[in-house]
Every structure is written in structure tokens, then in C-alpha cells.
Amino acid sequence: MKDKRWFIFIIGFFVVLAGVGFWGYRQSTERRQLEVILNNNYYRTFYELTENVQYLTVLLSKILVAEAPNQDRLIFMEIWQRANAAQINLTQLPLPDTMMIRTSKFFTQVGDYAYSFFKADTPVVKTKEKWETLNRLYKKADSLNTELADIEKQLTQGKLYLSELKEGVSGVIQREKPKLARASFKDIEKHMEDIPVLIYDGPFSGHLEKRKPRAISGAKITAPRAQSIALTFMEQQSSNGKYQVKKINLDRGKIPAYRVELVSRPLLSKKDRITLAVSQQGGQVLWLTKARKINRPQISLAKAREIARRYLEVRGYKDMVPVYFEVIGGMVIFNFAATQDKVVLYPDQVKVTVALDTGEVTGFEASAFFMTHYKRKLLPPRLTVTQARKKLSPRLQVRSKGRLVVIPTGPEREKLTYEFQGQLDKDTFLIYINALNGQEEKLLRVVRNKEGILTL
Incomplete structure (x- = not known):
């Protein structure tokens, strides 16, 4: 009888041990699945950031040699768009705000600086002072581009893991690769210390950095x-x-x-x-x-x-x-x-x-x-949808009735427009006509594929 009890005890012990082992294996498997999913999202965001900074660098180099005012305006518009896109990418990486505050500020300043030239009433005159400022911005962007390219190289070689950026995600990876990704981004931030001071009549100023969310109100919660x-x-x-x-x-x-x-x-x-x-x-x-x-x-x-x-x-x-x-x-x-x-x-x-x-x-x-988000004071449109449609290119086949939309046109700036979808050959476009004065505010090309709808 005693031997039987011992036998049952031993069997029970091994059953519990096997259960603990299975639980540990399952936890480890789920943990690794979590790492893979997070890493994939971070990789996609990082590569988008790299691409936008690469384009930003090229555009800043172009503006240094461009002479035609119309060409300048187009380049400044693209610089503004790429800088904004890069900043969005940066915010989607799980980095503390304190780690990348200078880099984020750089993207904001470059975008707003370019926007002030793009929306200027008179053609841009690149004085010596302005050219030198643009040149310094180009050098900063080029340095940032080099740093990101180096991180990309380490990623492809398996020397770096972006999942490290998320504290507490991967104990295994963090032990094997002690926060190399964080160290790399800290190096980038260090190199952004001496951002050129921008003096211009554009919309960027200290109050934008301190801008509060419009739709958050009420008391603090516990x-x-x-x-x-x-x-x-x-x-x-x-x-x-x-x-x-x-x-x-x-x-x-x-x-x-x-x-x-x-x-x-x-x-x-x-x-x-x-x-x-x-x-x-x-x-x-x-x-x-x-x-x-x-x-x-x-x-x-x-x-x-x-x-x-x-x-x-x-x-x-x-x-x-x-x-x-x-x-x-x-x-x-x-x-x-x-x-x-x-x-x-x-x-x-x-x-x-x-x-x-x-x-x-x-x-x-x-x-x-x-x-x-906030409740806007929308002015009644001065143009009817029919009048706005007449502002479209006669070469376009209009595919939509048109609808009223508010679009962003710059930092803290919005416009009420009519949105139309048009077709030229195989290409589809979205055209935005100002509902108050009839000016064309924005033109986007629509790219449809199995992954979704993109606008360029």
C-alpha cells in the first residue's frame, strides 16, 4: 500500500512537472510570436522613415542649385511633405519623447521653413543667409540619412533588433543584444544637438511645440x-x-x-x-x-x-x-x-x-x-458644386459628384474645399477646389493595389 502511494506521488510529480514545462513552452512561444508581430510593424515604420529622410536629403540638395522660382516652389512643397511624413514615422516608433526630441524638432522646423517659402506671395529670393541656412539643413539631413543607413545595414545583418525599442517585450533579445537599437537612436539624437536656428516669417514658433490637444479636456484621472x-x-x-x-x-x-x-x-x-x-x-x-x-x-x-x-x-x-x-x-x-x-x-x-x-x-x-478635433466654424461655400466642377481640367473625366471636405494646407491651417475624383487615361486623381474662391488647393494621384489605396 505504501509503495502504491509512492508510485502515485511520483506519477503526480511528473505530471505537474510536465504541465509546468508545457506552460513555460507555451509562454515562450507566445512571447516570440509577439516579438515577431511587433518587429514587423517597427521594421515597416523604420523603412518608411529611412525612405522619407533619403528623399528629404535629395530635395534639400536640389534646392541649393535650383534657380527657377517655379521649380523652387515645387521643391519646397515636396520638402514640407517629406519632413511631415518623416516626423509621423518617428512618432510611430516606440521611442521615449525625451530620446528623439531634437530629431522631431528638426523635422518640424525643416517642414515649416520650407512651407513658409512654398506659400510666399512673391517668388523666393535665396539670399546668402537663407542659402547658408538651407545648406546647414541639408548637411544635417545628410548626416541623419547616413546614420539611418547604418542602422538599416545592421538590421539586415541581424546585428540589431527594433523590438528592443519596446521596453519589456523581449527579455531574451535584450539579454543577447543589450539595447543596441536604443543606443543607435541615442547617437542620432546626439548628432542633432546643433540644429540651425531658423529665422523667418513662417508659422513655426515656440507655441506650436507647446500646442495642446484640442479634444482633451477635464480633470486628471487616477x-x-x-x-x-x-x-x-x-x-x-x-x-x-x-x-x-x-x-x-x-x-x-x-x-x-x-x-x-x-x-x-x-x-x-x-x-x-x-x-x-x-x-x-x-x-x-x-x-x-x-x-x-x-x-x-x-x-x-x-x-x-x-x-x-x-x-x-x-x-x-x-x-x-x-x-x-x-x-x-x-x-x-x-x-x-x-x-x-x-x-x-x-x-x-x-x-x-x-x-x-x-x-x-x-x-x-x-x-x-x-x-x-474640434467643432469648426465652417463658412458657407461661395461656390456651388457645379461651379467648382467647372474649375477642373477639361481633360479629366470626372468620376464623382463632388463633396465638401476640410483639408490641411499647412501647420495649423485648413481650407474648405470640394473633393472630386477624376480620370486621365488609366490614372485616377483627387482634386481639391477651394469652396470660397475656386482655386485648386491640392492635387493627388490615387494608386490602387491589393495592399490598399495610396495617394501621391
Whole structure:
């Protein structure tokens, strides 16, 4: 009898040991899947940043030798666009604001400096002082381009991992490669110390750096309140009590926010990991991300779009219209713009990511929306849609009735326009006609492919 009890004890011990081993293996596997998904997103953003800085460097070199005023204006417009795009890329990398503050400021200043020339009423005259400033900006951009190229080389050689940028994601990688990626970006920031001082009549000034989000108001909330908001946000379309809080930290960025990490409750067989940011002031959910393995697509883009629309509507984002989409790695990212009195507000956009295997929402991004959204005083258009259509090129085949939209035209600047879609041969364009004076404000070429809709 005694031997039998010992036998049962030994069998039980090995069963428990095997269970612990399986649990550890599963945790390790899920951890690595999380690393792969995050790394893929970071790589895409980093390569976009590299491309934009490369173009920015080329454009700044062109402006040093260009002489024709019309050519100058076009180049300055492209510089402004590339600088803004690079800054957006930079903010999408999981870097502390304090680490890249000078680099971000550089992109802002270059963009605004170029914009002041692009929108000048008279042709740009490159005085000796202005040329020297542009030359210094070019050298800074060239140096930054070289630094990014070096990081890219290390990435391709496997000497660097961008997942290191996200603290706490990969203990294994961090032990093997002790924060090499962070060190590389710190080197870039160090080289940006002596950014040229820009003196001009453009829109950039200290108050823009201190600009507060327009749609954030109210009292500061506590960490427990942020936890409650995060759980409510997650459980509006799922069974009550599905998630529990694992960790919460306060991040101090442009919008100070609590970063809340949630996991599914232990009684569920599958461990979900979700991270949300809840603004310290007002308790608004700024973004959400859920990292998991994405399987083969099973649902259509139309169904995914409806899932995204419903997701926003349930959470209070009503009267949003889809404007763009992009398919990446089995997921589709939809951009929705706010509307006011049936006018589309392009600056006020929210992104929703839907996994095409199950239709689950795996991402939500509203930080930019809270920076720009407010109730505008929209002037009544002085042109009818018919009058605006007559401003289009006669060579275009107009494919849309036209709609009123607000578009950004520069830092802190917006214009009310009519948006038309037109076709020339096989190319599709979006044309924006000022609804007050009939001027053509913007022209974009639309590129459609299996990945989504792009505008150039």
C-alpha cells in the first residue's frame, strides 16, 4: 500500500512537472510570436522613415542649385511633405519623447521653413543667409540619412533588433543584444544637438511645440480610474469580466497617458495581451494594440470595414466615414475621418485595424484625432458644386459628384474645399477646389493595389 502511494506521488510529480514545462513552452512561444508581430510593424515604420529622410536629403540638395522660382516652389512643397511624413514615422516608433526630441524638432522646423517659402506671395529670393541656412539643413539631413543607413545595414545583418525599442517585450533579445537599437537612436539624437536656428516669417514658433490637444479636456484621472476605462473600452463588444489588468504605467509624452496592459483571465485557454493608452487628463483612450499571430484571411474587406465602423460607433465615434485603407500581413488598417454638417474633416482621423482571419479588431489609434478635433466654424461655400466642377481640367473625366471636405494646407491651417475624383487615361486623381474662391488647393494621384489605396 505504501509503495502504491509512492508510485502515485511520483506519477503526480511528473505530471505537474510536465504541465509546468508545457506552460513555460507555451509562454515562450507566445512571447516570440509577439516579438515577431511587433518587429514587423517597427521594421515597416523604420523603412518608411529611412525612405522619407533619403528623399528629404535629395530635395534639400536640389534646392541649393535650383534657380527657377517655379521649380523652387515645387521643391519646397515636396520638402514640407517629406519632413511631415518623416516626423509621423518617428512618432510611430516606440521611442521615449525625451530620446528623439531634437530629431522631431528638426523635422518640424525643416517642414515649416520650407512651407513658409512654398506659400510666399512673391517668388523666393535665396539670399546668402537663407542659402547658408538651407545648406546647414541639408548637411544635417545628410548626416541623419547616413546614420539611418547604418542602422538599416545592421538590421539586415541581424546585428540589431527594433523590438528592443519596446521596453519589456523581449527579455531574451535584450539579454543577447543589450539595447543596441536604443543606443543607435541615442547617437542620432546626439548628432542633432546643433540644429540651425531658423529665422523667418513662417508659422513655426515656440507655441506650436507647446500646442495642446484640442479634444482633451477635464480633470486628471487616477491610475485605478484609467484601469476601469481601459476595461470598459475593451468589454463593450465582449463578455463582461473577460480581461484583467496586468500592469499600468504613466507615460509622459505630448499627451500624458496611462499605459494599461491587459490579459485575458486565467480561466480562458488562450492568453490575450492588449495594451491601451488612457489620457491622464479626461480619461480618453488614445490607442490600443493587440499582438497575436494572424492566420490566413477568411473575411472580405467589406465585412472588415463594417466591423471597424461598428467598433467606432459603439465607442462614441459617430458619423465617421472611411477614407483610406491598407492591407498589411493579414490585417487591414482603415482610416476613418470625422464629419461635421456632412462635411468630411480630413485632419480628424481615427485608424482601426481588423484581423482578416477572424474579424477581430487588433488596433485602434486616435492620438492624432485628439490633437486636431474640434467643432469648426465652417463658412458657407461661395461656390456651388457645379461651379467648382467647372474649375477642373477639361481633360479629366470626372468620376464623382463632388463633396465638401476640410483639408490641411499647412501647420495649423485648413481650407474648405470640394473633393472630386477624376480620370486621365488609366490614372485616377483627387482634386481639391477651394469652396470660397475656386482655386485648386491640392492635387493627388490615387494608386490602387491589393495592399490598399495610396495617394501621391
